[in-house]
Amino acid sequence: MQTGHAKGVLATKWFLPAFCLLLGVVVAGAMAMGGDAGDAVFSLVLFAVIAAALALGGRSETVRMIRGDGRDERWAMIDLAATAITGLVLITVIIGACLYEWSQGRDGSPFSQLGAVAGVAYIVALVALRQRS
Amino acid sequence: MENDVRRLRTERGLSQAELGSLLGVSRQTINAIEKGRYTPSLPLAIALAQHFDRPVEEMFHANGSR
Numbered sequence: 001m002q003t004g005h006a007k008g009v010l011a012t013k014w015f016l017p018a019f020c021l022l023l024g025v026v027v028a029g030a031m032a033m034g035g036d037a038g039d040a041v042f043s044l045v046l047f048a049v050i051a052a053a054l055a056l057g058g059r060s061e062t063v064r065m066i067r068g069d070g071r072d073e074r075w076a077m078i079d080l081a082a083t084a085i086t087g088l089v090l091i092t093v094i095i096g097a098c099l100y101e102w103s104q105g106r107d108g109s110p111f112s113q114l115g116a117v118a119g120v121a122y123i124v125a126l127v128a129l130r131q132r133s
Numbered sequence: 134m135e136n137d138v139r140r141l142r143t144e145r146g147l148s149q150a151e152l153g154s155l156l157g158v159s160r161q162t163i164n165a166i167e168k169g170r171y172t173p174s175l176p177l178a179i180a181l182a183q184h185f186d187r188p189v190e191e192m193f194h195a196n197g198s199r
Contacts, residue, residue: 072157073177
């Protein structure tokens with residue numbers, strides 16, 4: 001079954017490559033404003049390469065999923081699991097970095113705040129999703 | 134979950150892509166269902182059963198039972 005994850009312009013194969021390119025321009029602009037011209041050019045080229053790979057990698061199911069076109073319920077399940085794994089990896093890294101910062105006599109910033117945000121977000125999501133199901 | 138999707142599909146001369154297109158899912162999803170790597174949602178299982186004019190419980194075999 002088709003899912004409601006990607007509809008309209010978001011479901012076209014050109015949205016994400018265009019967004020990626022736009023993001024590259026914005027990031028490069030911010031870096032250029034900060035005086036990092038070399039990093040700005042490198043970032044712009046990097047984002048352009050990623051945008052081209054997303055636009056031209058139509059035969060790859062993974063690329064099509066990232067892009068948003070051709071999604072269905074199986075991909076929604078894979079996306080959900082991948083998101084959960086990503087969150088788990090991030091939380092693990094944040095906890096590790098927090099412990100390291102504390103062991104060095106520092107206050108754990110910004111990792112302790114990120115961990116707190118993650119914890120609160122999880123509980124809020126849990127309560128909201130429980131009420132919906 | 135074991136199922137009869139491949140047999141029913143080939144009996145009707147349909148490709149995985151054609152069946153996927155009829156049901157609004159990808160060829161890869163039909164392939165994953167046929168191989169038992171992906172258990173379809175209830176709406177998709179019902180759509181498959183209706184397409185092949187079979188009861189859902191005859192098409193899908195929980196715990197490998199037939």
